[in-house]
Amino acid sequence: MSEETGHEAHGGAEVSDSEQLLFGGELAYDIGWEKHEGAWLKLGLWTMARNLPRMVAMGVRLAHLADARALRVVLGAELGRGITQAVGLVSVNSVLGHVLSSGSTTNERLARAGHLLGQLLTQQDAAAEVRVHEVGPFLLGHFRHMAETSEREQTRLARQAARIGLIADAAGGLATLLTYGALGVLLWTGTTALAVAGTAVLAIRTGTSSLDNLVLQITELHQESLFVSDFERLCSEATARAIPVGGDPLPEHLAEIRFEKVTFTYPGSTDETTPEPTLREVSLTVPMGKVVALVGENGSGKSTLIKLLAGLYLPDEGRGTIWWDGVDTAKADRGQIFARVALMSQSFYQWPFTFRVNVGIGRPTRPIDDRAVEAAATYSGADDVLAGLPRGLGTLLARGYRGGHQISGGQWQKIGISRAKYKDAQILVVDEPTSALDAVAEQKVFDQIRALAATGQTIVLITHRLYSVRHADLIHVLKNGRVAESGTSAELMDETTATGDFRNAYLVQAAAFADSLPAPRDGSPSSRTEERR
Numbered sequence: 001m002s003e004e005t006g007h008e009a010h011g012g013a014e015v016s017d018s019e020q021l022l023f024g025g026e027l028a029y030d031i032g033w034e035k036h037e038g039a040w041l042k043l044g045l046w047t048m049a050r051n052l053p054r055m056v057a058m059g060v061r062l063a064h065l066a067d068a069r070a071l072r073v074v075l076g077a078e079l080g081r082g083i084t085q086a087v088g089l090v091s092v093n094s095v096l097g098h099v100l101s102s103g104s105t106t107n108e109r110l111a112r113a114g115h116l117l118g119q120l121l122t123q124q125d126a127a128a129e130v131r132v133h134e135v136g137p138f139l140l141g142h143f144r145h146m147a148e149t150s151e152r153e154q155t156r157l158a159r160q161a162a163r164i165g166l167i168a169d170a171a172g173g174l175a176t177l178l179t180y181g182a183l184g185v186l187l188w189t190g191t192t193a194l195a196v197a198g199t200a201v202l203a204i205r206t207g208t209s210s211l212d213n214l215v216l217q218i219t220e221l222h223q224e225s226l227f228v229s230d231f232e233r234l235c236s237e238a239t240a241r242a243i244p245v246g247g248d249p250l251p252e253h254l255a256e257i258r259f260e261k262v263t264f265t266y267p268g269s270t271d272e273t274t275p276e277p278t279l280r281e282v283s284l285t286v287p288m289g290k291v292v293a294l295v296g297e298n299g300s301g302k303s304t305l306i307k308l309l310a311g312l313y314l315p316d317e318g319r320g321t322i323w324w325d326g327v328d329t330a331k332a333d334r335g336q337i338f339a340r341v342a343l344m345s346q347s348f349y350q351w352p353f354t355f356r357v358n359v360g361i362g363r364p365t366r367p368i369d370d371r372a373v374e375a376a377a378t379y380s381g382a383d384d385v386l387a388g389l390p391r392g393l394g395t396l397l398a399r400g401y402r403g404g405h406q407i408s409g410g411q412w413q414k415i416g417i418s419r420a421k422y423k424d425a426q427i428l429v430v431d432e433p434t435s436a437l438d439a440v441a442e443q444k445v446f447d448q449i450r451a452l453a454a455t456g457q458t459i460v461l462i463t464h465r466l467y468s469v470r471h472a473d474l475i476h477v478l479k480n481g482r483v484a485e486s487g488t489s490a491e492l493m494d495e496t497t498a499t500g501d502f503r504n505a506y507l508v509q510a511a512a513f514a515d516s517l518p519a520p521r522d523g524s525p526s527s528r529t530e531e532r533r
Helices: 017-023 045-066 068-078 085-120 129-131 134-189 195-243 302-309 334-340 353-360 371-379 385-387 409-423 440-454 501-514 525-532
Strands: 006-007 015-018 258-266 281-286 291-296 321-324 341-345 427-431 458-462 474-479 483-489
Touching: 015 291, 045 195, 085 134, 129 134, 134 195, 195 427, 258 302, 281 302, 281 458, 281 474, 281 483, 291 302, 291 440, 302 458, 334 341, 353 371, 353 409, 371 385, 371 409, 385 409, 474 501, 483 501
Parallel strands: 291 458, 291 474, 341 427, 427 458
Antiparallel strands: 006 015, 258 281, 258 321, 474 483
């Protein structure tokens, strides 16, 4: 790419080739507090005219909630100040905003890019690739290119600002000359008394200062009102989505959980008017005391389904029901649901606490029992991790702090399983529990999962390794947000009754293992699999 070419950012400012290459365009934060930063720079005459009544009403409403008496006093004192002059002054602000907005956003983007690239060059996780792939000179070169683009933009803006400033100062000086000249003529002709003229001079100076403050206050009000609007929307959303306290009690002895034509759509999952559902009319059962496996391709809805099972979400209104025996989840006591489910998800959090707390936080409502923590660690294989820690249960699992200790991803996964086991819930949900474990540890975990089912605990298992679900009591196969087929492993492998989704995926995985063995002459995956059986 040529260094002189550029791209247009969302706000009209130039985006350098380096920024386009590294970040795909303008680098901007996608977080709430950054959303309205610099909004005053884009404030125009008509925008202010449209939004001023709403902003004033919002300010009055919030002030009334805070102190109604003080509001009346302030309104009485400030009534009428600056309203008639605001439109003209905002017009000046729109001109300055047009000049300054692109330069401000360019500087901010450069600062964000510098901060991000600095982190990438110094982070431990990226250190190996930075050295082996010589990423340092590559990133520094592109940052230098972005800095040069920013410098050219600042030079252009400085020249433009100087021209406009010169014209504005000249116009202001001319207006001042005419004003004072008119006063002088009135004094010379005797039309105006000296005291009146002196008062007029003081009024002009005081009015100029007041009008400057008015412009600043209006622009500040405009930007702050955007954040207040977000806050009010947050409050209404929080009220609508708050988990209700209380509800119908769950049966003490639960027989099954049943999904009945459940459809679920993540709020704001797409930019379309009608978001695409993640689950579509899903009907299945989870019998208690059994091992139930959920399998399917990535994006088929497995993780979403267990979030509904655990009570984290509810089905779309009027589009399906989740029954805990005869109790509708939407009307059930959500606290009882949470108490009955232990969840070990793919993205479980690695708390920067001690080993003891990282396991015991699975049941934070009770004092942490060290013996139960050790038993849960033994269950998941994390006892080996515990044995290697310098201060045992009291070892801080966070690098960067005094006494902190770093462990591997596989060791963290064992701790995550320990955390779910420690809760000792009726239903244990494990989402890809062995993705970071070695083969021996993986087999140990699956053996223990089957042992738990034998004690009456219900296991809901999500995995892509289909050979590990052969002994599951029930397997549900999801495809494109729907249940493609359900049954035992033997039923799903039956060519005469099954749809073939599970069987075909199983044979593909089995063939990958069989390739390391001498293959029969016909070379078919199915025949190699059959010989291994």
